[in-house]
Amino acid sequence: MALFRKLIQLSSTARQSSSSLSSSLKPKLSMTPSLVLAGSFWGFSTTSRQAGLGPTKSDEKPRVVVLGSGWAGCRFMKGIDTNLYDVVCVSPRNHMVFTPLLASTCVGTLEFRSVAEPIGRIQPAISSEPGSYFFLANCTALDPHNHVVHCQTVTDGADSLDPWDFKISYDKLVIAAGSQPLTFGIKGVTEHAVFLREVYHAQEIRRKLLLNLMLSDVPGVTEEEKRRLLHCVVVGGGPTGVEFSGELSDFIIKDVHQRYAHVKNYIHVTLIEANEILSSFDDRLRKYATKQLVKSGVRLVHGIVKDVQPEKIILNDGTNVPYGLLVWSTGVGPSGFVNNLELPKAPGGRIGVDEWLRVPTVQDVFSIGDCSGFLESTGRPTLPALAQVAERQGKYLASQLNKIGKAGGGHANAAKDNELGEPFVYKHLGSMATIGSFKALVDLRQSKEGKGLSMAGFVSWFIWRSAYLTRVLSWRNRFYVAINWATTFVFGRDISRI
């Protein structure tokens, strides 16, 4: 124990001294809204809202700009050699979300911080190297012919600050801006439903769930209102919708029954799906999941949502479904940002890339993760919107750009085709989904028709947990996750509404 404490002290001292070193090395950022960055260190313009990072000189490190801090962008940043490149990440969030475990945070199985990985930990150079940065901003436009991206700051919560624009010149650009939830143009979804994609979504779900639980216990609430408040509706029976429904039913069985005993008979979960749940899994696993969900109290409704109103949804057959919490999880498609980019598109509207993940019509632009897809001319299929695709593309592209950088092709327009090496090849490792009650599905087949191991039950649940624990990026978060799981197992979920 003493040795352990000593080790922690040593590592925190080292961190403190490295952060004080980095703060002394790094030029100060101006807090004045009209200035984006201060100093002539890189030859910036510093006098207007259109300030930014100018082009790099030939004797400076080339600059790789990464749009997005998700699975693809972060895996890329982790692998890029910062001796060869300066890295500038532009994203509206300063962390990566470990999405496979996000559903668990909605009901307090895990804490929010356990699934959020700060970017500075993924790529420390971003906090310490003079030419590397993280900018809390959205990219708004791209000028590939001048190697420039236009960005706008995200100033949510800073009441006195309006967003302002700035520009960044890049030598290499990696577009990893992800996707957005599909709503199929159904009225009211954006206004009344909660999506489950970001940590703040999970926080909103948890707050709403606990608020409804407490309100329904207060005198004066009618029976009908109680039933509505405690009706959790999930739309979309893909892995995310099913996992979230499983987490909710676990929460109800184990925690609500014990701690909200007065209202335990009013709380229900309904999962609405237009086709069949978990359509990418094999028939046997699907049947198992259906049986298990029903057994744990989830009502499965086959239907299509026509309209979403503040307290009820209306299905195609006219059925009204009152709800207190509505979670929307019906798949993803290209974001408005991707739609507006004047770049070639792959089937489905994603940014079109060749076999080396380059956008072929422009120099030095690459795209990875959910926002990109192979161009039809490559003859390759569109890859699924999965973390395992995004992560492997990020890893592959980092090694490609490292090769190019080592060969002297890091600066804008300097790379040659013969430095590319092997094209990107994706091999599916299988799918997993937890369904609550210590049960999960594991499908290790390469495709739905392929041969291979597929299993369900407690052993699968154990494999699911072990696999994701090892995939969590940092030791810090791995430790948090393990401790959260143990605490939940022994003491139950955290149901405080802070």
Ligand SMILES: Cc1cc2nc3c(=O)[nH]c(=O)nc-3n(C[C@H](O)[C@H](O)[C@H](O)COP(=O)(O)OP(=O)(O)OC[C@H]3O[C@@H](n4cnc5c(N)ncnc54)[C@H](O)[C@@H]3O)c2cc1C
């Ligand atoms: C709840 C949930 C559970 C999931 N579970 C699994 C699973 O178990 N297994 C699996 O393989 N996959 C899973 N997925 C899918 C997986 O998370 C995605 O495929 C993966 O996140 C895609 O990575 P990405 O980097 O392309 O996009 P994202 O991870 O979505 O990251 C996109 C980034 O781009 C940023 N961005 C957006 N617009 C801009 C802009 N204009 N400028 C700059 N930055 C921008 C975003 O803020 C974000 O940081 C799950 C997804 C969800 C939501």
